Amino acid sequence: MKKFYFLLTAIPLLFQSQNSVEHFIGYNFITAQSVGKIKGDIKNNIYGHSLTFGTNLENRTEEWVKFLSAKNIKYNLIYLDLDQMQNNLWGRNYGFGEVYAASANVDFRLMKFRDFEVLFSPTLGLAYITKTVHTDPDSYFFGSHLNAMFDAGLGIQYDLTKNYALTSRLSFLHFSNGAIQLPNAGVNTISASIGIQRNFNIPTHTEQDQQPETQVKKQALEIAIGVGQRGKYKVKEAFYRVAISPAYSYFINNTLGFKIGLDAVYYDQVFNPEVYDDSVPYWGKSWEHWRIGTSVGTEIKMNKVSFNANYGYYLYFKSPYNQKTYWKAGLRYYFTPKLGAESIMTAHQVQADFISFGLFARL
Known part of the structure; x- marks a missing residue:
């Protein structure tokens, strides 16, 4: 935790400018439980961490940002310990391995009340899972190390100060490889997270760091x-x-x-x-x-x-x-x-x- 706190405080000091775009870095502690057909029937306590780098979109002028009430775009590095999810596999305890993932998501604001905001956050990512049917032929859960990660849930952001915010989230998280390799039993979890976010600015040459919006035929x-x-x-x-x-x-x-x-x-x-x-x-x-x-x-x-x-x-x-x-x-x-x-x-x-x-x- 001390290492994450150092990142939250040290990185923003590198970027100080009057003409800048607001970014943020955040840390979240994650806890989850598997649900559905494939779950831990012996032990079912999943823990993990995530590190987030994001950009605030509220000052953007693109039509999609305004129409969808988009607040943030985030890039996440995630670790989950699925070995704490254990299944009775042919008479022995089977842990599902470890997950190393990278994902991206957009936060859409549903409601704001004073310093509180309720956000909907669909997430898509790529996950590396250490255990498969090739590392343990008796298993029948993951056919490949690489899996897609889908996550959707509701979050609350509370602005403590101008530079710091508390974040929390409850979501449905799914891992599978889309049947590219079988078996593809997949894992579903209900996950909760709590964290802290540190805002900072990155210097830019223009007032808004954005690309021209691509127009489509009606x-x-x-x-x-x-x-x-x-x-x-x-x-x-x-x-x-x-x-x-x-x-x-x-x-x-x-x-x-x-x-x-x-x-x-x-x-x-x-x-x-x-x-x-x-x-x-x-x-x-x-x-x-x-x-x-x-x-x-x-x-x-x-x-x-x-x-x-x-x-x-x-x-x-x-x-x-x-x-x-x-x-x-x-x-x-x-x-x-x-x-x-x-x-x-x-x-x-x-x-x-x-x-x-x-x-x-x-x-």
């Missing part, structure tokens, strides 16, 4: 093409998918858009019940090479980055499980107002099918 036809994989069980091989999604999109402003379209997925291999690698139950299996659905959704654009979410119904899908619906969500990055890259996860109910990486164009 309405457009778009096409997205991506490639992804679904892992085979406990081996470093995979089945491959190609996703093709034409759609019509309409933006009511430069931040919020809606879309309707088709989603076609091509399977390089179809379901074969006699092959062990494909016998693990999951709802994305197909007897044929193509499945086609139609979906509606939204896009929330924050300058060059946007969040996308769609819910769909299958028009054609020869599923062994008679699957009728799906959803997909992910991020886009705009190179230009018309072209960009995207990463989209497709899922059935609470089970990830695959993550596609590709390009999109708005025509």
Whole structure:
């Protein structure tokens, strides 16, 4: 804790200027408990720490900042001790390892009362988990060291002084690899944190350190093409998918858009019940090479980055499980107002099918 306090006090002294942008550094102590199907049934007390570097957005002029009431953007380094989450694995205590993660999030202000603010903070990151089925073949939880980290929750910030604030947060935290490698049981936790934040300024040449906002067409036809994989069980091989999604999109402003379209997925291999690698139950299996659905959704654009979410119904899908619906969500990055890259996860109910990486164009 003394090391973190030194960072909170020493780093701000390096940046003193009248013409500057407000930044902050923060430390949080984290405690969590696993919930759901995969959890610690012997011991379930997870502890950890996070170090945050962030920027205050309140003086920015971009449309998305004002429209969404964005307050901060944060970059976080996180450590969690999942060995304190222990499961009875074939008659022995199994700890889930350690987590080293890097994440980013935006704080959206929901309410302010005097020096108190209530914030909604969706977070996305990449986590390295030390234990997998390859380090312990008896386990069946994580198929890979690298996992995505999704976190969403409510926080309270209390401004003690101009330079210091107390922070607290209650959130739902999820780790999984999106089925890139199986097994992908994943871990869900309810986490709580408490911390302190130190504000400081970094000199700039302009009054506001911001990039020109990327403008998009109000309405457009778009096409997205991506490639992804679904892992085979406990081996470093995979089945491959190609996703093709034409759609019509309409933006009511430069931040919020809606879309309707088709989603076609091509399977390089179809379901074969006699092959062990494909016998693990999951709802994305197909007897044929193509499945086609139609979906509606939204896009929330924050300058060059946007969040996308769609819910769909299958028009054609020869599923062994008679699957009728799906959803997909992910991020886009705009190179230009018309072209960009995207990463989209497709899922059935609470089970990830695959993550596609590709390009999109708005025509």
